[in-house]
Amino acid sequence: MINEHCAGRTVTRVVLEIGKLAAVVPDAFRFCFELCAEGTPAAGAQLEIVELPGRGLCRDCGQECDLDSAFERCPCGSFSLRLLSGEQLSLREVEVI
């Protein structure tokens, strides 16, 4: 994706968004990023990861709440939550020179 947008330029910073409920471990991503970036415009770029909290909508009380893990319940005690966000895995922006 970075290749697609930044061919011929040097990427100095990559900003990723990872939701707290995405099954993606930021540290593992960091580890792989360096290896994958070799030989691409993003080689040597700094990787910033913004972790986004999960949000859920309670089917019982109708309130929204923050979710930091898959096992959280609504403050009202219910486990019946509809996931609104928190599973993002996206490339937010890149810094190029």
Next chain:
Amino acid sequence: MCVTCGCSDPKLNREQERAARVRLRKPHGAARMLQLERSLLEKNQRLAEQNRTWLAERSVVAFNLMGSPGAGKTALLEAVARFAPELGALVVEGDQATERDAERIRRAGCRAIQINTGTGCHLDAHSVLHALTELAPEPGSRVFLENVGNLVCPALFDLGEGVRIVVLSVTEGDDKPLKYPHMFRACDALVLNKIDLLPHVQFEPAQAFERARALNPQVRTFELSATGGQGVESFCAWLRAFGSESAPRVPQHARAGAPP
């Protein structure tokens, strides 16, 4: 709340996040920022939607069958072929190597295509697209996509299926839903297999189901023995209920987090 920095305070977290956003937008020196806002899984997602439309146009229902290696996914499909031949089940088999599972399915009397993922640990929408084209399912048929045995990665990859089924066996431990929450949160049905072995293992079905429902209150549960046959009929009855819809069936995992 964390006394050091207040990191568990959600309100504070959001403020920090906003501040981080503003900081990130400021480029250094001659550099400039390109705002991309693209999902890393967008290509898979796009192909999955394409598969979903393709299936709906043919009134074909696709089931994504997931579970650990050895949970009995292939045995369950063999049992479906035996108990419900009228379903006309077609199968896409996913394994890292060999044609063994597809051969088992063919011996059970169903058409099957084998996908070998090599080093890959899950099926993706692209490989399924090709397999579906080759399989050419008849209108109204049901296709089972047997994923690579793994309780982690397959949960992330939408294949375009209408229904997600997780197979858990009693030899694996009733705490699996606690240990692999992503998989159990994203399924429509949980099949507990090998119940004929219950007298020999420490496994509490009620406990396993309760843990799965804590993550996924709507999940349907089944207890059966794919090889012994107990409980297979009620699972087949549930499978028969799918297939009359004309609109694409979107499972709950694909609805969650989807744009409104």
